[in-house]
Amino acid sequence: MKKLITILMALFIFSMSAGATIVDDMKSEVDEYNANSDAIPSSLKDMLGNERIHVIIDMNNGSALNLTVVTVDGKIVEFAEMEESEEFEPTLVVSTDEGTARSIMDSASPAQVFLDAYDRGDIEITSPSFTKKVSLTVGKFVLKVSQWLGFY
Template identity: 85%
Template sequence: MSAGSTIVDDMKREVDEYNANSDAIPSSLKYMMCNERIHIIIDMNNGFALNLIVVTVDGKIVEFAEMEEGEEFELTLIISTGGTESP
């Protein structure tokens, strides 16, 4: 199992807890994340990047997965831990 897979599995376990507590999210953040198709890029220590797909509806996460290489995804928001370059 890769480090990326472990991170994704750990994060997937937190989705239900996040959704159960979504009422506690500050309204400004909830508004920003309300209905989005998000591409999250996490730069890993090994020089690779972990690419995630997160889809939110009314501030709750309805889809969370690792993006497959070459996968097409119509995004509305990019969140990146790295530089300013677009994927």
């Protein structure tokens, strides 16, 4: 019985640290992202430039990681793990899985990996606002045309 409790505790701690690790990894990327925000494609910056974003990452262990991200002029000004009781009114909701999030962070060209994942449907961007939904639809079309013309 003691071994079972020890194993369960180890699994619990491991599952918590997996989420903490990806959050820590993402936090370390925020400064680098902000320093290179001028290299972000303008169509993507227009879509995500001034937003309150709820990011949902389906973790490999079956849990969901909820993050809050606030952007101003394409730069991330706030980034945190969402508290359970926190009220956050997002303008966008971005959903993906841990593998996609890690592939973006580990890439030498994260903007391209993001665009490819978005194009494949591995990243879903939605909004509670009707006008924002229209803007997202137009933005996705612009991204498709830009990729087709070889801009990205």
